[in-house]
């Protein structure tokens with residue numbers, strides 16, 4: 001199952017994120033894929049807004065801590081794996097527990113959570129997750145593809161978006 005969106009500006013990416021955020025549920029893991037500057041952090045800011053994180057709480061990438069937590073309607077864990085060197089560091093994050101079923105996790109550079117040779121296989125004990133693949137077009141348009149390959153038979157509410 002997948003769904004596509006396009007945005008023409010950072011503001012549009014924020015509002016797309018906001019719409020997505022409104023449809024997320026406790027326990028959701030959102031894996032973001034996309035090159036440098038694709039818009040992962042911008043989308044995350046929108047998602048946080050959609051999850052009710054107050055506007056004053058400025059969402060930016062957790063450069064040194066790897067994970068920032070925000071309180072919205074649910075706890076929001078924003079994880080940026082850009083600097084992560086090894087799976088060891090990932091284990092230190094205790095991702096599985098952190099994510100548990102309490103909150104929503106949004107992961108930048110999510111490719112690091114998957115086996116490089118078998119990108120279908122997560123390295124940690126995740127059994128279902130949403131993927132958002134972001135592409136930069138030559139004119140700065142961003143293309144977003146939402147995928148729920150491992151969500152099971154029940155359609156995730158985010159797929160009702162249009």
Ligand SMILES: Nc1ncnc2c1ncn2[C@@H]1O[C@H](COP(=O)(O)OP(=O)(O)OP(=O)(O)O)[C@@H](O)[C@H]1O
Nearest residue numbers: 007008009010013035036037038039040041042142
């Ligand atoms: N349609 C768009 N959506 C999002 N950002 C856009 C768009 N068009 C241009 N931009 C610009 O692209 C940049 C996106 O930055 P952002 O930090 O969100 O990307 P990122 O994927 O998190 O980058 P990084 O790989 O460094 O983590 C911003 O400077 C933004 O102004």
Ligand SMILES: [Mg+2]
Nearest residue numbers: 040041061108
């Ligand atoms: Mg970023």
